[in-house]
Amino acid sequence: MQVELPAVRGFDKEDPSLLGVILSHPHMDHYGLAFRVPKATTFLMGEAAERILAAAAVFTPSGGTFDHVIHLADCQPITLGPFVITPFLMDHSAYDSYAVLVEADGQRLFYTGDLRGHGRKAKLFERLVAHPPAKVDVLLMEGTTIRREGTDSGFPTETDIENELVGLFKATSGMPLVWCSGQNIDRLVSVFRAAKRSGRQFIIDMYTAHILKATGNPHLPQAHWPEIRVFLPQFQKNRIKRNKEFELAKEYSPYRIYPETLANAAQNSVMLFRSSMQMDVEDAGCLKGARVVYSMWEGYLEVESTKPFRDWLDAKGIPLYKCHTSGHASVSDLKRLTSTFSSATVVPVHCAEPEVYAKLFDRVKLHADNAWWTVR
Ligand SMILES: [Zn+2]
Numbered sequence: 001m002q003v004e005l006p007a008v009r010g011f012d013k014e015d016p017s018l019l020g021v022i023l024s025h026p027h028m029d030h031y032g033l034a035f036r037v038p039k040a041t042t043f044l045m046g047e048a049a050e051r052i053l054a055a056a057a058v059f060t061p062s063g064g065t066f067d068h069v070i071h072l073a074d075c076q077p078i079t080l081g082p083f084v085i086t087p088f089l090m091d092h093s094a095y096d097s098y099a100v101l102v103e104a105d106g107q108r109l110f111y112t113g114d115l116r117g118h119g120r121k122a123k124l125f126e127r128l129v130a131h132p133p134a135k136v137d138v139l140l141m142e143g144t145t146i147r148r149e150g151t152d153s154g155f156p157t158e159t160d161i162e163n164e165l166v167g168l169f170k171a172t173s174g175m176p177l178v179w180c181s182g183q184n185i186d187r188l189v190s191v192f193r194a195a196k197r198s199g200r201q202f203i204i205d206m207y208t209a210h211i212l213k214a215t216g217n218p219h220l221p222q223a224h225w226p227e228i229r230v231f232l233p234q235f236q237k238n239r240i241k242r243n244k245e246f247e248l249a250k251e252y253s254p255y256r257i258y259p260e261t262l263a264n265a266a267q268n269s270v271m272l273f274r275s276s277m278q279m280d281v282e283d284a285g286c287l288k289g290a291r292v293v294y295s296m297w298e299g300y301l302e303v304e305s306t307k308p309f310r311d312w313l314d315a316k317g318i319p320l321y322k323c324h325t326s327g328h329a330s331v332s333d334l335k336r337l338t339s340t341f342s343s344a345t346v347v348p349v350h351c352a353e354p355e356v357y358a359k360l361f362d363r364v365k366l367h368a369d370n371a372w373w374t375v376r
Contacts, residue, residue: 005033006370014038019081020070024113025090025097026052026183028062029350035064042068044078044085046096048215052183055214058248059207059239072098088128090114091121093327095185095215101133107375108133110341111140114350117333118157118325120186125333132340137375139344141337143351144328146360154332156325158190164323165194165293174289175266176200177273177281177318180296182208184327185220187295188272192221192228195270203229203262203271206236206252229257231271233280262286275309282316292320331360338362 005011010018023031023045031053034043043066045053050071056063070078074089082105087098092114102109110133117125145151156164169176180187182205195202202221204212209223209230223230230252232240240249257265262284273281273292281287292313294301301310301322313320329337338346338361346364348357358364367373 003033005036010041011037014040019083020044022072022085022100022111023049024100024111025049025092025094026056026063027094027114030114032062034066039067042070044070044072044080046087046098047071047073048096048217049094051214051216052095052211055210056183056207058210058243058245059236072100074098086133089121089124090128091116091119091123091125093119093181093184093186095183099128101136107138108136109138109140109375110136110344111349112142112337114142114144114328116155116327116329117336118155118330119327120158120189122157125329129336129340136341136344139338139341139346140349141334141346141361142328143331143334143348143353143357143360145326145330146351146353146356148326151331154330158186158325161187161295161323161325162190162194162197165191166197168291168293168321168323169194169198169200169270172289172291173267174291175262175281175286176270176291176293178270178293178295179273179275182211182272184296185212185215188212188221191270191272191295196227198270200268200270201227201229201265203231203257203265203269205272205277206230206232206240206249208272209252209255210248223252223255228255229265229269230255231257231262231280233277235276259284263288266290275306275312278309278312287316287318290318292318294320294322295324297324297326298322335361 009015020042023034023043026049050069053063054065072087074087077084077086084103086101090097090099090113097113099113099115100111115125178191192202212220212222221228263286266286300306346361347367348354351357354366358366
């Protein structure tokens with residue numbers, strides 16, 4: 001089903017009244033329609049987010065490039081026509097995520113983007129709670145985790161996940177296969193650190209190596225680090241051939257690990273994995289004593305399309321363990337946020353349960369999708 005573009009002037013055809021589109025972070029549900037608006041549109045996003053979207057497009061059908069971009073940077077106001085936009089770098093499961101304060105005509109709206117307070121950048125959430133922008137009229141706040149398990153008491157931190165992973169890796173005789181998003185940088189750091197603490201190298205696929213490079217952050221695990229090896233699964237090899245990205249593949253060739261050495265490396269490695277790599281690991285014969293550590297939202301595992309994967313695990317006798325924490329704030333953290341924005345009307349976005357949301361927080365006003373409304 002094709003999602004319709006929202007009824008905004010400038011989305012279906014160029015219109016000078018559309019000054020720009022803010023992409024708070026590089027998650028599909030926040031940029032998925034961006035490539036369907038006119039190419040002349042100006043986008044506002046983080047510099048690393050722009051690079052990550054370009055890097056993703058090499059290996060996956062997602063991502064892409066933009067012709068006109070204004071970069072968001074932490075606490076650096078941008079003036080766009082009558083608007084002043086101030087980005088706030090945020091803790092989220094996507095790299096380079098921002099909340100934004102939008103000011104115009106004496107009114108102030110704060111959009112949280114997607115955020116959390118229990119990741120590796122929890123300090124950014126605490127900074128916002130301690131020093132929120134003053135006199136905000138409207139708080140557009142996400143509510144993804146409402147009704148999800150554990151949301152009232154708070155979620156495990158990334159450090160909790162790292163510690164749990166250490167236990168799982170140490171208890172695995174063969175290869176731990178970790179299924180997590182190649183763009184969940186916080187989680188990749190947790191896996192890398194846990195691998196290191198377990199005396200194992202970390203095998204990442206070339207797509208993930210390319211995303212890590214795109215962050216531009218030398219403190220994050222990178223392909224050339226001695227504890228990292230780069231594996232090229234068949235589907236990524238096919239993409240490289242089809243897109244003739246041979247120079248890119250060459251860049252990672254000094255750090256490659258090849259299928260014929262995976263079996264011997266199994267007990268000294270942790271491998272990043274997804275269900276599309278089933279045949280790669282099976283053909284490499286590296287599954288003796290293996291276990292899958294599923295480190296994404298549990299809901300994805302329940303959908304019909306992952307049934308062949310679950311059947312495959314059963315057939316091979318590979319155990320699956322879940323080890324994950326949400327990329328989104330718990331309700332208890334969201335409550336802290338709404339109390340700190342004490343003057344603001346709270347409007348739910350990114351929430352499947354707006355009626356429940358309205359009962360959880362004070363000063364909530366519901367607005368329908370695609371409906372225009374005035375702040376005051
Ligand atoms: Zn997100």
